[in-house]
Amino acid sequence: MTNVAFIGLGRMGHGMAGRYLDAGFAVAVWNRSRAKAEDLIARGARWAASPAEAADGADAVVTMVADDEASRFVWLGENGAAAKMKAGSLAIECSTVSHQHALDMARELRRRGLIYIDCPVTGLPQAAAAGKLTLLVGADAADLDRAKPYLAPIGDVIRHFGPVGTGTVFKLINNLMGAVQIASLAEGIAMAEQAGLDMNLVAEAMATGAVASPQVIRHSKRMVARDFSGASFTSALRYKDAAYAVRLAESLLADAPLLGRAAVDAYARAKAEMPDDDEGRMIEIVSRPT
Numbered sequence: 001m002t003n004v005a006f007i008g009l010g011r012m013g014h015g016m017a018g019r020y021l022d023a024g025f026a027v028a029v030w031n032r033s034r035a036k037a038e039d040l041i042a043r044g045a046r047w048a049a050s051p052a053e054a055a056d057g058a059d060a061v062v063t064m065v066a067d068d069e070a071s072r073f074v075w076l077g078e079n080g081a082a083a084k085m086k087a088g089s090l091a092i093e094c095s096t097v098s099h100q101h102a103l104d105m106a107r108e109l110r111r112r113g114l115i116y117i118d119c120p121v122t123g124l125p126q127a128a129a130a131g132k133l134t135l136l137v138g139a140d141a142a143d144l145d146r147a148k149p150y151l152a153p154i155g156d157v158i159r160h161f162g163p164v165g166t167g168t169v170f171k172l173i174n175n176l177m178g179a180v181q182i183a184s185l186a187e188g189i190a191m192a193e194q195a196g197l198d199m200n201l202v203a204e205a206m207a208t209g210a211v212a213s214p215q216v217i218r219h220s221k222r223m224v225a226r227d228f229s230g231a232s233f234t235s236a237l238r239y240k241d242a243a244y245a246v247r248l249a250e251s252l253l254a255d256a257p258l259l260g261r262a263a264v265d266a267y268a269r270a271k272a273e274m275p276d277d278d279e280g281r282m283i284e285i286v287s288r289p290t
Contacts, residue, residue, distance in 0.1 A: 002026065004150060005054035005061040006045075007074045007081060008095070009036040012121070013064035015129030016094070016154045020062075021045060022131075023153040028054040030074075050079035060090035060150040067240050068101040075105060087113035090147050094135075094154075096120045096175065096237075098244040099168050102138065106164040115143050118164055120171035121155065124232050132156050136174075138167035169248065176245035179238050179263040181215040182279060186266075189223050190287035199224045219280045228278040235282065236275035239267035 002025050006017040009031040020027045021043050028046040029037050030053070041047050048054035051074045055061045061081045065071055071093065075082050085091065091114050093105065106116040123133040135155040137144055144160055151158060161170050185206070192202045206212065206220040222228060242264045249257035270282045 002149070003028070003058045005030070005048070005051075005058040005081065006064075007031070007051050007054060007061065008064040008066075008070075009033075009040070010064065010066070011125045012128045013094075014040070015125055016062070016064060016133075017045065018043070018129060019131045019153040025153070028056075028058065030054040051075070051077075051081040052079040052084040055081035056084040058085065058089060060092055060147070061085060062092045062094055062150065062154075064094045066095070066237070068097050068244075071095050071097050071101060071105065076108065082109060082112055082114065085112075085114055089114060090143075090150060091116045092147060092150060093118050094121055096171050096241050096244075097168060099165055099172065099248045102165045102168040115146070116164060117143060117147055118167045119147075119151065120167055122171070122174060128154070134159060136161065136167040136171050138162060138164045138169075140164075172241060172245035172248055175238065175241035176249075176260050176263065178215050179242040179245075179267055180259050181213055182219055182238070183263050183266040183282060185216055185219055186223060186280075186283040186286040189220065189283055193287060222280050223283040226284070228280050233279050234276050235267060235270035235279045238279045239264065239271040242267055 004020050004025045005028045006020060007030045009017060009029060014036060017027060017029055017040055028048045029040055030048045030051050031037050034047060037047055063071060063074055065074055074080060091109050102118040109116040118138040120136050121133040127133050131153055133155040134157040135151055137158055137160045140163060161167050193199060203221045203224040207217045242260065246257050246260040246264050249260055266282065269285060270279065273285060274281055
């Protein structure tokens with residue numbers, strides 16, 4: 001039986017780990033809170049007391065954690081996964097990290113005889129639980145071929161952008177554009193409300209007109225109705241991704257990324273006031289009277 005270690009059981013990771021169980025893998029799991037693993041353990045997962053214990057004997061280790069700091073901890077920290085991984089085994093980073101962090105991790109894990117693949121994902125938690133994520137991969141072609149059996153349970157689309165780091169570049173672009181769209185959508189809806197427009201018509205027009213995008217379609221009616229049930233993405237996570245993206249843009253572009261910085265500023269406020277709430281609640285901040 002093929003052994004996989006899965007580290008990080010948050011909104012996305014929990015469903016992804018479950019997919020490996022569904023596919024018949026032997027799965028070891030680790031998370032800061034064991035409570036999030038109890039149902040996976042009941043389904044046959046092995047609880048590990050540390051990332052290193054989870055990685056011991058694994059053919060592939062898959063991580064889905066919050067940020068650079070968490071990624072470094074689970075790979076290289078005290079009792080990190082790299083300490084127990086077999087030479088030649090796969091280190092698959094599904095977390096959204098900074099571009100420089102992905103490059104640094106690839107270099108360090110390669111030095112230890114491991115194969116690092118940056119593989120951030122797009123899709124909501126429902127897609128994670130169904131194995132319907134889109135995987136944004138940075139890897140050598142041969143390494144990707146080796147990794148495909150470990151990617152198949154969690155995603156139905158693989159977009160291979162090039163060598164290590166390129167998957168992360170695209171994920172940061174994707175999430176920065178999402179941040180710009182959602183922040184501007186909140187502003188537009190707040191303006192329409194203050195001007196006294198028919199908000200049902202506004203929501204319909206936004207979701208079907210020239211400005212429609214998956215983000216606008218998903219959030220416009222929710223913002224108008226102030227209905228944020230079924231949280232999709234938190235303000236804190238969007239802020240983190242947008243900040244990483246702006247840092248990358250500043251290293252690549254001659255002119256300052258003005259729209260990106262504006263989005264980061266908007267999300268910094270949302271993070272300060274409601275970090276773990278659905279990012280669509282930004283409308284509640286933007287629409288406050290002066």
